[in-house]
Amino acid sequence: MELPEHATTDDALADVAGIGPYFAVDTDPGITDHPLWRPLTALYGPAPTTPHGPALPDQVANVRVRLGTAEERVAASLFFQGVAGRLWSPALATAVLHGRVPELDPAGTYWRAASPGPVVLAAPGAPALPGNATALRRVIVDGHLVPLVRAVRAVTPVAEGLLWGNAASALVGALTVLTMARPRCAGTASRLVGELLRTPLLGAAGDFGPRGFRRRSCCLYYRVPGGGKCADCALT
Numbered sequence: 001m002e003l004p005e006h007a008t009t010d011d012a013l014a015d016v017a018g019i020g021p022y023f024a025v026d027t028d029p030g031i032t033d034h035p036l037w038r039p040l041t042a043l044y045g046p047a048p049t050t051p052h053g054p055a056l057p058d059q060v061a062n063v064r065v066r067l068g069t070a071e072e073r074v075a076a077s078l079f080f081q082g083v084a085g086r087l088w089s090p091a092l093a094t095a096v097l098h099g100r101v102p103e104l105d106p107a108g109t110y111w112r113a114a115s116p117g118p119v120v121l122a123a124p125g126a127p128a129l130p131g132n133a134t135a136l137r138r139v140i141v142d143g144h145l146v147p148l149v150r151a152v153r154a155v156t157p158v159a160e161g162l163l164w165g166n167a168a169s170a171l172v173g174a175l176t177v178l179t180m181a182r183p184r185c186a187g188t189a190s191r192l193v194g195e196l197l198r199t200p201l202l203g204a205a206g207d208f209g210p211r212g213f214r215r216r217s218c219c220l221y222y223r224v225p226g227g228g229k230c231a232d233c234a235l236t
Helices: 010-020 030-032 055-067 071-099 135-153 161-180 183-196
Strands: 101-103 110-112 120-122 128-130 207-208 210-214
Touching: 010 071, 030 055, 055 071, 055 135, 071 101, 071 120, 071 128, 071 135, 071 161, 071 183, 101 135, 110 128, 128 135, 135 161, 135 183, 161 183, 161 210
Parallel strands: none
Antiparallel strands: 101 128, 110 120, 207 210
16 A cells, blocks of 8 residues: 555554554554553563563463473574564565654563464554665664563573574565565565575574575474474474
């Protein structure tokens, strides 16, 4: 959908929300005062707490119970991948479709626990940055994924390379859903993702080949009861 020149970042986010659940970001300004919404710094920062304990260990424990696994590192890996997908999807879509990246400052981007599934996000009134790989990397990788990798590894010993593989896989997953929903943007979206996957941290996580993207690590989903190996898994 073409947006008018005076359209805001909230307008762009409202448009891409229709692509799918992972692309939805709430922009209601009232969430900033809602007790169920907390800034993402509550997941990344130095052990901020909820009434039930530190935010990140609590969320990992919820995922572990929901998946029926006794392995905390499996739950931490899959929680990370879910959050990465929630971040990449709307940012990539607004960059490709509307030429802007929402500046999702962790202190001004809010999360709320969701079940089933990863957290849901809100970012009312986010400023816009240019829709290019540099902005995407600064907002998503530097602003969110680097501190989330650090926080997850402080909770449970998950390999750093595995988490960056999850981040790259989540980005490619966002690309796949976006291009299926908006096929006219496939070329632009693929070029942008290709540029991101050649940057540090993501560049070591995997490659595109004849069968599509193949990561160099495994998210551990095969260790979940009833789970299996993903299409981009290094073990297949």
